[in-house]
Amino acid sequence: xxxxxxxxxxxxxxxxxxxxxxxxxxxxxxxxxxxxxxxxxxxxxxxxxxxxxxxxxxxxxxxxxxxxxxxxxxxxxxxxxxxxxxxxxxxxxxxxxxxxxx
Numbered sequence: 590x591x592x593x594x595x596x597x598x599x600x601x602x603x604x605x606x607x608x609x610x611x612x613x614x615x616x617x618x619x620x621x622x623x624x625x626x627x628x629x630x631x632x633x634x635x636x637x638x639x640x641x642x643x644x645x646x647x648x649x650x651x652x653x654x655x656x657x658x659x660x661x662x663x664x665x666x667x668x669x670x671x672x673x674x675x676x677x678x679x680x681x682x683x684x685x686x687x688x689x690x691x
Contacts, residue, residue, distance in 0.1 A: 619649035620683040625673075626655040627662035632688045639686065653680055661689070 614620060626632035632655060640652045661669050
């Protein structure tokens, strides 16, 4: 007698609904860019290099460092991430570079 197996579908209902993406900026000239980091992988080395390179390519660019936002990973990350929209808005941020490890 051959074995039989129940078959199940691996997909499930979506836990998070898709949202419309924000329009891309046409340029980073004269924009304020925030760096966000989870303090896991070399952001302290990479962000200064990225900032210097961005400043050579775009006129009047301003960077808000990851230090302004603190570590976005850890026991209180849900609260920190939940406050991000207001925190970014209050600092006049136009775009974000997110350096989050997996």
